[in-house]
Amino acid sequence: MNRFLNGWFRKKQQDGMTTRTAASESSRDGNDLSPTDIPRHVAIIMDGNGRWAKARGLPRIAGHHNGMKTVKRITQAADRLGVRYLTLYAFSTENWKRPKAEVEFLMKLPQEFLSLELDELMRNNVRVRMMGVRELLPDFTLAAVEEAVRKTENNTGLVLNFALNYGSRMEMVESARQLARRAASGEIDPNDISEADFSAGLLSCELPDPDLLIRTSGELRLSNFMLWQLAYSEFWFTDVYWPEFSEAHFHEAIREYQRRARRYGGL
Ligand code: FPP
Numbered sequence: 001m002n003r004f005l006n007g008w009f010r011k012k013q014q015d016g017m018t019t020r021t022a023a024s025e026s027s028r029d030g031n032d033l034s035p036t037d038i039p040r041h042v043a044i045i046m047d048g049n050g051r052w053a054k055a056r057g058l059p060r061i062a063g064h065h066n067g068m069k070t071v072k073r074i075t076q077a078a079d080r081l082g083v084r085y086l087t088l089y090a091f092s093t094e095n096w097k098r099p100k101a102e103v104e105f106l107m108k109l110p111q112e113f114l115s116l117e118l119d120e121l122m123r124n125n126v127r128v129r130m131m132g133v134r135e136l137l138p139d140f141t142l143a144a145v146e147e148a149v150r151k152t153e154n155n156t157g158l159v160l161n162f163a164l165n166y167g168s169r170m171e172m173v174e175s176a177r178q179l180a181r182r183a184a185s186g187e188i189d190p191n192d193i194s195e196a197d198f199s200a201g202l203l204s205c206e207l208p209d210p211d212l213l214i215r216t217s218g219e220l221r222l223s224n225f226m227l228w229q230l231a232y233s234e235f236w237f238t239d240v241y242w243p244e245f246s247e248a249h250f251h252e253a254i255r256e257y258q259r260r261a262r263r264y265g266g267l
Contacts, residue, residue, distance in 0.1 A: 030251040039211035041085035048217025048241030066243035077247040093167030111144035125157030132166040168227040175201030
């Protein structure tokens, strides 16, 4: 983190500034949630970092940096509730279009996060995974993620899946290409291609489909995120910006999820 940000964060800590709301304190433990209906896989579009920073007269990267702290908070919250898979949209294949300095900052976050948190993730039996295209990612980003993936590969608790350089249309085209090649070589009959075959060619092939999708910041779109996998997921949107998203907000999303009746097209 640069010196300006360091100073700002220290000052805010001294001021005792906290983004937690009174509501979040009262329902922090989520005791009212049904333990038998916790979504197995929660996917999150962590949006609103830039706007959070702008609203405070800060550079956008301050929003991303605070967003990283929310990653820790929500990973712990998901783990406590017994969520099995948590997928976080950390960088899309379209995010390369952002200013160079912002992209560089975003690329450093996995390394910073993992250098701070890997020991605790290990202690909590969390398994780190990455879902995305390795090409284009800087070596230091990839090295940090791969080290975490390797060190945690035998952990059996929450799977923390970072969508990094991830794009849904791109992965679907790639899956279609694989199937087309196998069909062209005579290995498979195009008429036999199933949904499961298509899913098997996606970057998410080792994960179940998300049960719940959360998007923060008031935007109501999918932004090229898990388009195939979210076919029957429940969606929950909030106006809260990601850096302010608390454990209580997470519980609110799960509470709403538990009120929904999932019918998968049936009655
Ligand atoms: C979208 O919000 C968010 C991103 C492009 C990056 C999200 C990344 C993090 C929260 C940190 C990830 C941390 C780790 C450990 C990988 P935006 O910046 O587009 O917000 P805006 O719509 O308000 O501009």
